[in-house]
Amino acid sequence: MSERSSTRRSGLEWFSSLPACVLLLAVVVFATGSDLHNRMLQLGDVLWQDYYQLRADPELPRCDPDIDVEAEIARRMQESSGGGLISDLIEPDALDPDTLRQSIEGARQRCADRHATFESLQGRMTPALVAYRQVELAMADVVALGLSSQRYLLALLLIICAATATFKRHHIAMRGMETQLDHKVSFFLQTIANIMLLLSSWFYRQQAHAGGGIVTLDKEILHDVWIVGFLFLSLVSCYRLFRPPAGLPVQGNLGHALLSVPLYTTMCLISGSYFAFLGHSAGIGIYLDKMMELSDMFLNIGLYVWVGMMLKHTRLARLVFDIFRPWRMPPELLAAVAVAVAAIPTAYTGASGIFVIAAGAVIYAELRSAGARRQLALAATAMSGSLGVVLRPCLLVVIIAYLNREVTTDLLFGWGIWVFLLTVSVFLLVSMTLNRQGTFKLAPWRVALPASLAAARSLLPYALIVIGVLLVYSYLLDVSMDEFSAPRILPVMMLGILIFESIRSRHERRLRPEDEEVEALEPRIRKATNETTGEIGALLLLFGLSVSLGGVIERAGVMGLFPESFASPWMAMALMVCVLVMLGMIMDAFGAVILVSTTVATIAYQSGIDPVHFWMVTLVAFELGYLSPPVALNHLLTRQVVGEDEVRAALAEGDTFYQRHERILMPLIVMGISLVLVAFVPLLVYL
Template sequence: MTKGDFQRTRLEWFSSLPACLLLLSVVLFSTSSDIHNQMLRGGENLWTGYYKLRMDPVQPDCDPNRSIEAAVAEELAKAPPANDSMAALLGTHEKDPADIRLAIERSVRECQAAHASFLQLQDKLTPGVKAYRAAELFVADLIAFGLSAQRYILVILVMLCAVTATLTRHHIAMRSMETRLDYTVSYTLQTVANAMLLGSSVVFRQSSLGSSTAVSAEELLLHNFWVIGFTCLTIASLYRLFRPPTNLAEGGRLGQAFLAVPLYTVMCLISGTYFALIGHSSGIGIYLGKMMELADMFLNVGLYVWVGMMLKQTRLATLVFNVFRPWRMPPEMLAVVAVLVAAVPTAYTGASGIFVIAAGAVIYSELRAAGARRHLALAATAMSGSLGVVLRPCLLVVVIAYLNREVTTDELFGWGIWVFVLTAVMFAMVALSVNRQSKFDLAPTAQALPASLQALRPLLPYALVIVGVVLLYRFALDVRMDEFSAPRLLPVIMLAILLYEHVSLKNVGGRASGEIHHQGLERSVRGATNDTTAEIGALLLLLGLSVSIGGVIERSHLMETFPQAFDSAWSAMLLMVVILVILGMIMDAFGAVILVTATVATIAYSSGIHPIHFWMVTLVAFELGYLSPPVALNHLLTRQVVGEAEVLAAQQEGGTFYQRYERIIMPLIAMGISLLLVAFVPLLFYAL
């Protein structure tokens, strides 16, 4: 390694190492709970009654050799005489000696049993038990610390990554900064928005301290973290404003410059201005504070992004696509296969936008390598996470069932399979029929099948690594792979895969074959974390401000302007579709679900729309919203991960109107038709 490489590595780790440690701590804290449960079971199996040995036994202070006769005589001496008029007036009667003796005998027996138990526990407290107990109690304390530290970890992670995204110009916007005017307008408004966030946090902190309710030390520390974080973010944007890069073009147009403003900045300016006008300056700070109530969910988002960036460092996706290459599929069919295969990991990430950030670059590069045109590859990448959000064990569906007693996860996932089939068929039909530019000339089965099976062989070690980690958690920690355990299992699986590649591809022969240029474990983890840091900063800050936009909609009572019930379920459904698609354009999935539960859902139920039907429509409408201009969040995330150059190259390609905008139109047709079918066809069976 040269001196320059060493310095660059040191600078990269300086920015990403704290984020890596924070993400690893989340995995550690969540896994320590599983370890602790197994330690308690193991302790009980090794030493019966271990739960009593977790603390040092306390010697009873009663006398096990107490004289029963003397105690009875003493109690009888305390009893009032039979002719005591005052005792008769108070209703105190003479005690029965037999009852007194029975009570004292019971008390002596209990005291003797307590002393016997104390001696027995003392005998069981061997050095081995004490050593095991010390380890078990350490893990218990670690869990307690981890649970209390979740909110602080989230704040530090959001602020650290947001500052990184600001310094590296990585925030999500409608278009990138190309001219000096774009840069000036963008960073000026970012500075204003960040100062607004700082001011709101300070006002929220002061109002909390001035309230009649006492503020705990933990809450005060959380307030201080927000204030410090937004101070650093404001300084970072101000620094960038006065230190523009030298490669920017001169000139520019003001209208286009506003499109280069990050979406979080726009949301902050809108919500901050609204809250200031109604005299509620702490509004943004309050709604950002609500993120802490779902700290584990937002931390899981960060873990999923990290997993996707580590996947990008492996050869796993290339090997999977190698299985399909012998069939010589036309690019349109391969795009359909890629979207269908992506549905499974999307179900574990819980939101399409998260999956696009996590794996979009891999899908795009593999489709392009297989011969797909840019527009088709961009369309498939944007849609790669749109089909799996209705499949088990999607966390978004679990949140819906948790917030709405009218539905259960089994019901939603049961109907979600049919919605998945419908959307998959629609996308396949659109991709294979509209603007298909390749001939359907698949390779003969006799030729393709053996080659495809041969391509499966390199995947077997990866399958063994994945199965090994899953079985380790299953039998060692009694943890099954589901929507709750996936955030902590998937990072471990990806680290294990990177370790396997580091060992298996370390030899010179593996590199000389030209099969892959493996960078080694440290470089792979560092590269993945560098990408993760900027992506988390851009995404989590956007999610947090979308919660604030939800607060604006809630406090403005906008939804109350609509009828609270419709006479026709058809009219209600038409309105629901429009509202839900618009919400999908401007809010993240989890924040939108919370808002819809509190507002739109009750209108739908009162209008005769079945709850399961309504939430299936909601999920499909959200996905259409994420693909619809003018925002088209999934397309923005696609551009974020594949690079501005690829999108610009696609925009410069000629052809018909459809060919020039295929990346936008194709997903809209597929999801739009799916939404209409999901929304209105079921009404034919129960709303007539």
């Protein structure tokens, strides 16, 4: 490729992803600015005692500290006896000179204290304090701007990324668009769905004005952003409808074409038709607006995806796998190790689907390079985020504890460790029995251990970067790594790693300019952000319509069909398992948790099921739902990041039915066994 064409392609990539990059950086800057501002307040209080009183210029008290007490007593006594306001309110006999003297002397003393405080503060207004205060107050304005703009940032990010995903044909669907019929059906229905979103947002705006209430400026701007955004999204899908990619075959059938329709489109058509039938055309717009109430959480999802895409363009994952390569593990054992290790970063992302998008491509590539079959690698990739949602500090568990007072994060995370060990054990057992196609033989430890330790030394610079960033946040900003701070710390870590790799490989680029491993910093960030944009658009739009679909389930009274409680906890648990798995198949984790907290959870508690037990079952059931056909969201996300060609090649592998469908059957067996054990074994203990 010529330098001019390469530069042109780079410009086009930035044109599509630069706005999203700016928005994501703004989220990091605003969040870090809040940490910095808190630290500045603490430092100000250390340098200047009572700094909180010095943040504003002191005002001169209006009272008189030198008031003549006796003259004031005489004046008030005269007013009480001669008529006026005081005489109207107080009986003359009620005024006692001694009591009045005590009151006036107390007021004079308080006034004197206020004047003394004023003079003290005035005397402490040094030029250094004034300069520091100006910087701190400016930072406070930045933090306030960040807090007030979170909803706008999320709405803009969703619209920009959704339009990019639409233009790139990157939305999550049951199958890709392979024929012209697939393209036409998919984009025709996408256009209808986007117009539904536009009309619902318009009707929601009209409803807000017709209600007689006061529509704030912030709300008005958000309404306009949604309307303009969905109009733009409708135009993009309509443009793509009439501009199919070149080279698509004409042949196709309607059944396959309907499977190529994005999931968000199907959810939108269902919920939009339901609300329109009820005469509640603003329904989708209302539920999308509710999504804004959790804007910080959904913005964090975007940051996690960005982190994963930057991770994809580093050597870090390969270096981690290098530690295990000297042991010459069978691919089945290596897959179990990869899934177990992936649980740790999953605990910080909060949902398995997010991690599959963020790091699934890296895990798949490393397993394939280690000799794993495509079917096994696809199964492990789909499950790579399924085991960590019960570990500290998973945000999903924090939300469960916030919505349900019957449980605490300590209890949930405590039992979550045992659930994690159980699922890892089941995965290893299934992998080494049903999947094993060779002998189980590791390299001698005398040979493997030194090589493994030598490989681990290459991770030392990365460890120093991670520790350095953590120390900066801990000592300079007083922020430790947890489920709340991870979204803003991890991007800084990944940028630091990318900078380090670019500096280290500068001399290598001169020898191997075509090698992507030694690519410069700008192309890595550009490509990572470009990939992030499409993934965020596909995921956030799916989450938003999932919330709307949850509203349909709630309004339709589906949960009301169940009794308030069951006489048998065993029967209740059996039904709960089925319901929770089905919810996992059609809803994202965060929306499903909110719905379950208000409906199914109460039935479970009243049926004698322990609350902690119920929520452990819920988390495992959701993960089984994400891996279960016909939707199998985690498998769709895996195909999204791995590519259609790899999935198609995997279907041609294997001699037996199980081997040909191992990527689907293995996760179902592992999570199905785990769910049965988690759901019913504890009942034997506490009933």
